[in-house]
Amino acid sequence: MHHPYEKLPATHFWRKAVSDQPWSGVDFLPNPKFTIGANERLVTAGSCFAGNIVRYLRANGRDIFVAEPAHPVIPLPLAKELGYGQFSARYGNIYTTRQLLELFEQATARRDMIEDFVTEGDNCYDLLRPGVPASGFSSVAEAQADRAYHLGRCRIMFESADTFIFTLGLTEAWRNRELGYTYPVCPGTVRGRYDENQHVFINYTFAEVHQDLTALIQALRQVNPHIKFIFTVSPVPLVASHEAGNVLVASSYSKSVLRAVCGEIARQYDFVDYFPAYEIISSVASRGQYLESDLRNVKETGIEHVMSCFFSTYFSRTTHASASNAVVASEPSWQAGQASINRSVEAQCEELYNDPLLRS
Amino acid sequence: MGAFGGQTVTHSGILTNPAWNFNQLHYSLLSVDVINFPVETDPLTQRRRAKPPPAIASQLISIRNRAALDGNHNIVFCCVRGSELVGLSLWNPPPLFDFVIPSRQDLGVEKGRQILPYSFIQSAIEPTLADTMSIYMGLRAAMPHTRLVHIFPPPPIADGRFVVEKLNRMDAEFQKVCARDGINSALLRLKYHYLYMDTLTTQLAALDISCLAPPPQAIDDEGYLLQEYWLDYTHANAAYGWLVLSQLEMAVSSSAH
Numbered sequence: 001m002h003h004p005y006e007k008l009p010a011t012h013f014w015r016k017a018v019s020d021q022p023w024s025g026v027d028f029l030p031n032p033k034f035t036i037g038a039n040e041r042l043v044t045a046g047s048c049f050a051g052n053i054v055r056y057l058r059a060n061g062r063d064i065f066v067a068e069p070a071h072p073v074i075p076l077p078l079a080k081e082l083g084y085g086q087f088s089a090r091y092g093n094i095y096t097t098r099q100l101l102e103l104f105e106q107a108t109a110r111r112d113m114i115e116d117f118v119t120e121g122d123n124c125y126d127l128l129r130p131g132v133p134a135s136g137f138s139s140v141a142e143a144q145a146d147r148a149y150h151l152g153r154c155r156i157m158f159e160s161a162d163t164f165i166f167t168l169g170l171t172e173a174w175r176n177r178e179l180g181y182t183y184p185v186c187p188g189t190v191r192g193r194y195d196e197n198q199h200v201f202i203n204y205t206f207a208e209v210h211q212d213l214t215a216l217i218q219a220l221r222q223v224n225p226h227i228k229f230i231f232t233v234s235p236v237p238l239v240a241s242h243e244a245g246n247v248l249v250a251s252s253y254s255k256s257v258l259r260a261v262c263g264e265i266a267r268q269y270d271f272v273d274y275f276p277a278y279e280i281i282s283s284v285a286s287r288g289q290y291l292e293s294d295l296r297n298v299k300e301t302g303i304e305h306v307m308s309c310f311f312s313t314y315f316s317r318t319t320h321a322s323a324s325n326a327v328v329a330s331e332p333s334w335q336a337g338q339a340s341i342n343r344s345v346e347a348q349c350e351e352l353y354n355d356p357l358l359r360s
Numbered sequence: 361m362g363a364f365g366g367q368t369v370t371h372s373g374i375l376t377n378p379a380w381n382f383n384q385l386h387y388s389l390l391s392v393d394v395i396n397f398p399v400e401t402d403p404l405t406q407r408r409r410a411k412p413p414p415a416i417a418s419q420l421i422s423i424r425n426r427a428a429l430d431g432n433h434n435i436v437f438c439c440v441r442g443s444e445l446v447g448l449s450l451w452n453p454p455p456l457f458d459f460v461i462p463s464r465q466d467l468g469v470e471k472g473r474q475i476l477p478y479s480f481i482q483s484a485i486e487p488t489l490a491d492t493m494s495i496y497m498g499l500r501a502a503m504p505h506t507r508l509v510h511i512f513p514p515p516p517i518a519d520g521r522f523v524v525e526k527l528n529r530m531d532a533e534f535q536k537v538c539a540r541d542g543i544n545s546a547l548l549r550l551k552y553h554y555l556y557m558d559t560l561t562t563q564l565a566a567l568d569i570s571c572l573a574p575p576p577q578a579i580d581d582e583g584y585l586l587q588e589y590w591l592d593y594t595h596a597n598a599a600y601g602w603l604v605l606s607q608l609e610m611a612v613s614s615s616a617h
Contacts, residue, residue, distance in 0.1 A: 071457055071474050073453055073457075073476070073484075074476070082477065135479075137477070138460065138462050138477065138478035138479055139478070140465075141460045141462075141465035141468075141469075142459075142460040142462075142475060142478055145458070145460055145469040146475040148471075149472070149474055149475050152472060
């Protein structure tokens with residue numbers, strides 16, 4: 001008797017592809033839709049897990065396209081504090097697809113710049129990127145001017161990127177009740193003050209995330225017709241949920257929605273790929289070996305496995321080196337300094353501030 | 361520094377004018393240009409300070425002694441440096457940048473320029489003021505009871521082409537830098553001027569030293585030096601000096617009442 005499975009390759013069978021394989025030998029993405037060329041402009045954005053991608057790309061001599069570098073007169077330690085080098089531009093962590101879509105809309109003048117600044121003490125903070133810069137701005141005018149410049153650089157980034165790597169992090173978010181825009185984190189946790197009359201909770205559904213991601217892809221392809229996308233889902237569970245019930249269950253819902261949207265979108269477009277970072281870390285087959293003792297944060301060995309697979313999948317294997325013994329190629333002094341900063345950048349996660357115990 | 365009484369005051373060293381007499385009060389005009397002063401680092405504070413050559417130091421002692429003997433030296437107007445910020449305000453390292461002074465947000469920013477933090481710009485100019493402050497600390501120590509007034513330099517000239525034409529007074533290396541990168545826009549130079557005045561006003565207040573702003577008659581609506589007072593990129597002309605002298609007279613007169 002013949003059936004459709006009998007001629008499928010080994011990767012289609014759990015026993016051959018998973019249980020009979022050492023975990024490090026599993027080929028998670030045997031047929032990527034595309035590879036990344038040596039001179040392509042890589043742009044990264046997403047949740048704090050996305051920061052690890054940046055770190056490992058650089059450690060392997062594949063720097064991202066930095067559309068918003070620090071000004072050369074800024075000393076390197078200050079550049080780091082000001083939020084330079086974490087991603088391709090200074091947008092900080094982008095946890096939701098809606099947040100990324102709104103950034104794109106502002107950068108390309110499809111909507112006005114969203115202004116939500118708060119003054120605390122002598123400094124002013126931008127609630128759309130509360131950690132950029134860490135110590136805030138000297139005035140509201142400085143914050144406004146800085147973000148206007150930032151959006152201009154984001155526009156260049158969107159228009160110039162060859163491959164956009166976006167790590168989807170959360171479905172739970174907080175929005176401005178009156179104007180509808182989305183915050184990266186709930187006001188009052190990192191910066192600002194929570195006001196139930198101004199701030200409203202939302203847990204984006206599959207349909208909403210799918211709609212937002214589709215809108216982003218289509219709009220971005222209008223300004224940059226050749227751009228490709230690699231989507232990943234952050235394996236890091238929610239630090240806190242505003243939904244009723246247990247945070248683990250809420251986290252499962254959130255990741256499931258994001259994972260399902262990525263799968264659906266990747267089926268629709270030949271220039272969109274899904275990279276299974278989430279599965280490498282979170283699958284039961286990994287036996288939890290990559291989780292820290294809090295069962296949430298990912299160990300360095302886990303990140304290394306993810307990035308090793310990422311490099312094997314998308315880059316020439318001959319250029320792949322482990323992060324621990326990578327040598328950064330000689331670059332002009334400023335870029336070398338910038339790279340040096342970013343090798344030491346720990347993924348910064350404002351979402352932590354949702355948990356009062358972790359704030360102190 | 362600006363020009364006074366028909367004579368541009370750009371001397372190296374100290375010019376102590378025979379005291380003018382306005383309304384029975386005496387004051388001195390003190391001009392200190394320490395461009396050629398050697399600089400040393402204070403081992404305690406690690407701040408740079410000017411180390412006056414012996415000839416200048418002896419003149420400072422002379423002033424101190426005269427001030428101590430002559431009770432009529434009610435006010436000493438000081439033209440201490442002033443050009444130290446010129447280099448920084450002209451320097452235009454690419455890419456184009458701008459900054460916002462919290463107290464002068466009305467000035468706005470030039471579109472498309474990278475925004476440097478105000479705190480960074482402020483920290484960048486403080487070392488350039490260290491020499492000025494060390495001189496004032498010395499003056500204050502020499503004349504603890506005398507009213508000291510710092511005279512601010514004239515505001516910038518809006519016309520960048522005029523400024524570039526006069527750059528031959530600058531250090532040759534700096535001229536090369538300016539030729540390569542261009543000079544800052546007028547707005548940015550104006551911001552540096554305001555920042556210089558704000559910062560020095562605050563620092564000098566701690567020494568109980570007040571400041572005299574440029575004469576309003578010499579400034580246009582946007583804050584730049586009117587063309588009729590131009591001399592070069594940092595000095596105003598003699599007509600400007602006469603306006604400042606009028607300011608000094610008014611300050612002395614008001615002091616008398």
